[in-house]
Amino acid sequence: MDKKRFQADVVLLVCTRKDGVCGKKGARLRARLTEAAAAEGLKKRLRVLPTGCLDACGLGPVVLDPASQTLYYDVGKDDALDIVRKTARRHGLEP
Numbered sequence: 001m002d003k004k005r006f007q008a009d010v011v012l013l014v015c016t017r018k019d020g021v022c023g024k025k026g027a028r029l030r031a032r033l034t035e036a037a038a039a040e041g042l043k044k045r046l047r048v049l050p051t052g053c054l055d056a057c058g059l060g061p062v063v064l065d066p067a068s069q070t071l072y073y074d075v076g077k078d079d080a081l082d083i084v085r086k087t088a089r090r091h092g093l094e095p
């Protein structure tokens, strides 16, 4: 087995499970979070990755900050920037 350091300080996971309830909403949310991270100057430090079911079906779309065990649910269109800012503050990321 080989390994290397992952090139981000913080990761947010967005459920984009296609056959689940999150699906397209999750994919759009991931895009908005990625744009918000870039707008905050955190493009390389805060990565937004797709994932499968986060066991919060029915609450979606959902975002997990695994390092702090924070789950955002019922996330709306205008919540991306707020989530990115809260995540950055929680992990001490400076733009």
Ligand code: FES
Residues within 6 Å of the ligand: 015, 016, 017, 020, 021, 022, 023, 052, 053, 054, 055, 056, 057, 058, 060, 062
């Ligand atoms: S399908 Fe998204 S949390 Fe289960």
